Amino acid sequence: MGRGAIRANERPAAIILTHGHFDHAGNALALATEWDVPTYAHEMELPYLTGRSDYPPQDPTVGGALAEMSRLFPHSGYDFGSRVRALPADGSLPGLPEWRYLHTPGHTAGHISLFRERDRVLIAADALATVNQESPVTLMTLKRELRLPPAPFTTDWNAARNSINTLASLRPSVIAAGHGLPISDNAASRLERFAFNFAPPAHGRYVLEPALTDGNGVVALPPPVADPVQKVIVGAAVALAGGFVLSQLIKRRRAIE
């Protein structure tokens, strides 16, 4: 077992959430309860972890494979009750004395990234990705490349840009993201170039206008963008339902005859 791994009879000091999306926090409450440890998140993320707000809805119109898949994903918040606490405001992380956190909003309002100065390791979480999630092929091969944060769930692209600039200024030696494999090859210069060339998606619900949030969660959303796929899905469902009703009518007629 590697150094730092948790053995069966041990438990961690705490659980640190980089944000509360289902793919990062889905089992955190069960683990926190099992281990009887506190869970920490940024203050601006707490509305989505204390039952006060759902996340802004995902944007399936932003383009790419992940956007299409995102139709099946939830955007609901969680209620961790008293199990979740706000992180200390000074950037320190309970139980991780060598690490500090940086507020890196954009993907979510209270998103954080973690940094260890000693060896310049950066856990960027979903402030960026290290795999192209827009292609079904690279989602399988996991080729290492710096990419935008998971687009359908990113609801403030200006903030996302600022956060990537913040991370680039750290000049990390290793970049680990929530999606993709870690990058250690020329990490600092690659991230600097990536930040310089930052371009949000060409279109999408949150590209021109962000979702507005405050300490209680979502305040206002830009209107949804016309979604041709949803029309096709609704159309197909109506056609299927119509076909079913028609077949039942035909059966009934046959029975009567």
Ligand SMILES: [Zn+2]
């Ligand atoms: Zn996320």
Ligand SMILES: [Zn+2]
């Ligand atoms: Zn994620």
